Amino acid sequence: MIRRHCWNRRRVLGALAALPVARLAAAADIDAKRTGGPYVPTPQVVVDEMLRLGRVGPEDFVIDLGSGDGVIVLTAAQKLKARGMGVEIDPELVLLANNEAKRRGIADRAVFQVQDVFKADLGKATVVTLYLLPGMMMNLRPKIYSELRPGARVVSHDYHFDDWQPDDQYTWDVPEKEAINGVPRATVYLWIVPAKVAGRWQVKVTGSGAAEEYELTLRQRFQELDGTDSRGARVIAARLRGGDIMFSLPGSGGRNIYRGRVTGDAMEGAVERAGGKGTARFSATRVKP
């Protein structure tokens, strides 16, 4: 395994002296393009935990942005029967990862390509994994938020998306990391990409004695929601998890609790009516973004 980060100074200088000038220039060129940080492999135990947190399985397509030696996608394909792609700027690492996929007999499900992370097409991904420096996490955040489908999972090792709060996270002792970055601990984060629901919705509630129509205005900050309805009531306890939406509105004798599913400009689900009045149905259409 290539372990550039562990090389001491004398070994680096010895290795550099042995390299032809053209190769040195190529290596410097690659280093300049490593805008997400140097190659530092995620230990296998952390990879396993990332894939567990992302609930990766045979139906998934995993994209690792800055894939290094390919360990995340190789593990997903071999142990969990997923398919996947690694995107990496260093051609030597891409060659290494593709050769390893061939050696393990999984080259049809684990593919690696030389590409800048910003050029990666994320449309196919159900899971994106990351172990990139904090600045790159923030630079990639808009791309990940806008290109991934609602419900796609994003799993990161050690670094987060600042005020895009994770849906889950987990920190534990990993002694192997002491040699890698001097901290014998790892944190893994999970985000579930939320549906985009901001805007004005025309809502209809029917059944169980209910027949009402009103307009709902929702404001969204990642998975967090806030809003008001056309009768002046404020939305309470609103939350998105992928395309699953939950919110409450005051009703006579308590709260009407809405639980539904968003698909583009449509929403539908059930309303648990305030005061124990039973369960109604609701549907909504976005009339203005």
Ligand SMILES: C[S@@+](CC[C@H](N)C(=O)[O-])C[C@H]1O[C@@H](n2cnc3c(N)ncnc32)[C@H](O)[C@@H]1O
């Ligand atoms: C910390 S390593 C993580 C490797 C692997 N994902 C893992 O967790 O073991 C970051 C990798 O991202 C690559 N990288 C950095 N900037 C990049 C960019 N702009 N586009 C593609 N790859 C990049 C580096 O070459 C390095 O291999």
